[in-house]
Amino acid sequence: MSTIYKSEAGGREIQRLYREALDTWPVPAEHLRLPTREGETFVVASGPRNAPPVLLLHGSGANTTMWRDDIPSWSRKFRTYAVDLIGEPGLSAPSRPPLNSDALALWLDDVLDGLGITSAAIVATSLGGWVAVDYAVRRPERVTRLAVLCPGGLGRQTTGWIVKALLLRPFGRWGLRHSARAATGLESPESGPVLDSVVATFMHFNPRTERLPVFPDEALRGLTMPVLVIVGGRDAMFDSHETARRVRQCVPHATVNLLPEVGHAILGQTEPVAEFLRG
Template sequence: MSAIYTSEAGASEIQRRYQEALRAWPVPAEQLRIPTGEGETFVLASGPRDAPPVLLLHGSGANTTMWQDDVASWAQHFRTYALDVIGEPGLSAPSRPPLASDAYARWLDEVLEGLGIGSAAVVGTSLGGWLALDYATRRPERVTHLALLCPGGLGRQKWGWIARALLLRLLGRRGVHRSVRAATGLDSPQARPVLDQVALIFTHFKPRTERLPIFPDGALRRLTVPVLVVVGGRDVLFDSADTARRVRRCVPHATVNVLPEVGHAILGQTDTVTRFLRD
């Protein structure tokens, strides 16, 4: 049994649902497997081969399906590479090297080299936003644009919601759904498929418990590429006001959008990201 799942049966169910989603991917795509020192990395490539490359990095407890509502639009203009982050419930290796190291930058180096890409725009959400920032601060020459949705590593990471989520999980399936709604901030009938998917994953998946390292001001000030940061005012995982304040102070050329009524799950930003990447 993989260390990142609670059981073989749970892992199999998550993988089965994932394969169904991949078969329903809204645009033609290539499924690639890139060997790295951390193990194999699964990449879903869409869009014209000669279009500008865009790397997509999902959040914790997710996989490439996070981008299924965005990719049809983005693939019209870019060659998108949606990665399954290592150590997460996708098709990449379960490896989880320490976040407070250069291991993830070295991993992304190997992925880009395997894809034949010298530099790319990077779009990341939550943990993926942290990974994108980590890479941009360590390898500035390899990142052309940086779009971050509810990124970690900037504002204070909140922990109070975890105790409530653990208590709700004791209530079984209903409790899991309530904790997922609290964590994501999604609570509409239209969001039900997303909530069901997240609830399934977190019923059988062991998320990371390692606190995301905070980027020092000096590292942020070295960012010279175009930067877009979108945060939700009701995010229960990260302090969005702190995130916005630090970015505005340390990266004055960045565009910062605060969505007051939105929680941690930021949806519907397809056009905003498209305009940013095309500028």
């Protein structure tokens, strides 16, 4: 635990808050613990058992709770599997295999095998979006549909927000809140609870710091499944305009939605994603 948290006590506090949140999951759910080559992986399964499967992959510094507002809609017609990414502040193993390898694809092979499914649609965001695209490139036969929000690895990763975060670090929780707002773009009063959750996590959590590998054009051209990409025009972490341009160029059948006034944290896309999943 100490490898991803600033202290053992901080890690226990994050997991305590997470378990409390799981107790208020908005629909009936099963908690699954799957053995994988990277260690145990925690999954929250909702929806009819015989419905088409949808794998949900969250971003850095998050866990399955980021999907709680989407689950009531998506789980009506789909069997949703909200996966805690390894190495992130959930209940999966703290393992962080190298990104410039097939290690995460092999891990997802184990997850799908453990769930007893041969293929699934994937909905993912940020770091999870990178993992999803990497898997769809390497295992196109196992991904029926791919929906990614503010994904990494498609547009240039920017660093201006990191400088601001370093300048604000000496100001404790106040500084962390302001740097989190700059990174996520969560400016509106309604997004306050989400921002509070981000701040509470990063008080104790050490995120991955390496740059996400950028997928070459030829890899993106191999994405033959239906693809939906949603990006925010004011994303402080990735060049969303470059992401949109490259996807339109390399994946011409993809649907690309660029939301001009939205930052990195993209909220309120439950129904557009549900419509895409329904085909």
